[in-house]
Amino acid sequence: MAAHYRIAGLDLVGLCDGVLKTSVDFVIGMERDRAADLVGADETGAVFIPVNNFLFERDGKTVLIDAGAGDTMQPTLGRLPSDLRSSGFDPSSVTHILLTHLHPDHANGLVDAAGEAIYPNAEIFVHADEFDFWMSENLGSEPDSVKRTRARNKINLKPYRDRVRRMRDGEEALGCTPILAKGHSPGHTCWRICSAGGDFLAWGDCVHFSGIQIAYPDVAVTYDRDPAAGRLSRRRILDMAASEKLAVAGAHVAAPGLGYVSKQGESYRYEPA
Numbered sequence: 001m002a003a004h005y006r007i008a009g010l011d012l013v014g015l016c017d018g019v020l021k022t023s024v025d026f027v028i029g030m031e032r033d034r035a036a037d038l039v040g041a042d043e044t045g046a047v048f049i050p051v052n053n054f055l056f057e058r059d060g061k062t063v064l065i066d067a068g069a070g071d072t073m074q075p076t077l078g079r080l081p082s083d084l085r086s087s088g089f090d091p092s093s094v095t096h097i098l099l100t101h102l103h104p105d106h107a108n109g110l111v112d113a114a115g116e117a118i119y120p121n122a123e124i125f126v127h128a129d130e131f132d133f134w135m136s137e138n139l140g141s142e143p144d145s146v147k148r149t150r151a152r153n154k155i156n157l158k159p160y161r162d163r164v165r166r167m168r169d170g171e172e173a174l175g176c177t178p179i180l181a182k183g184h185s186p187g188h189t190c191w192r193i194c195s196a197g198g199d200f201l202a203w204g205d206c207v208h209f210s211g212i213q214i215a216y217p218d219v220a221v222t223y224d225r226d227p228a229a230g231r232l233s234r235r236r237i238l239d240m241a242a243s244e245k246l247a248v249a250g251a252h253v254a255a256p257g258l259g260y261v262s263k264q265g266e267s268y269r270y271e272p273a
């Protein structure tokens with residue numbers, strides 16, 4: 001069920017594509033038992049994290065942040081279109097989609113099983129670095145997971161190919177500016193959404209395990225392409241959010257994924273909105 005917030009002068013709708021099963025075995029840089037304890041893992045190490053999406057309207061436009069997994073990953077995912085409808089938004093009313101990155105749980109929900117656009121009237125904003133990495137051809141040396149994600153992204157973006165806007169840091173559209181925060185993926189992006197009442201930051205996958213990585217930002221995950229770069233990005237974004245008192249919207253932060261962070265020494269603390 002969607003949640004409604006008034007944040008930074010915007011009416012923000014918190015949506016959810018579902019729950020993703022993952023594991024503390026993917027945590028890098030923290031002892032397993034400690035990690036399991038902090039995130040409430042079960043005895044096998046399994047952890048269930050939300051896949052959050054957000055939506056706002058401005059200037060007659062309806063802007064969605066990330067597109068969920070569709071029916072491609074786990075049966076507990078792919079709920080975003082129905083969550084939108086039950087919140088009063090038909091997918092055809094979405095005019096713009098901001099993508100934080102092109103991993104399956106953020107981009108595969110752009111199309112249905114037949115490869116048709118779920119959002120037939122939406123223009124896509126994506127960082128040029130992210131788009132170019134996943135839309136380029138494979139080199140022989142890439143891991144199979146990269147090859148698979150590349151192939152899938154060509155399906156995800158095919159019906160949108162004439163309405164993809166590749167953006168770079170500093171560019172702005174509809175008050176939305178991409179901030180490259182690479183590491184998790186080559187062009188992983190946080191979106192800063194400006195508003196008269198203040199800004200908010202959709203930080204995508206800067207954090208996967210919110211029970212760990214906000215307090216311990218140096219902890220990474222094995223599915224970060226470049227964990228060292230990801231650590232630097234996470235600290236930089238957490239610093240920005242704390243020092244500017246920005247509301248943050250996280251794709252995998254415990255529901256509803258919207259809140260504020262404050263700095264405490266070398267660590268950060270999260271308060272839900």
Ligand SMILES: [Zn+2]
Nearest residue numbers: 103105205251
């Ligand atoms: Zn993700």
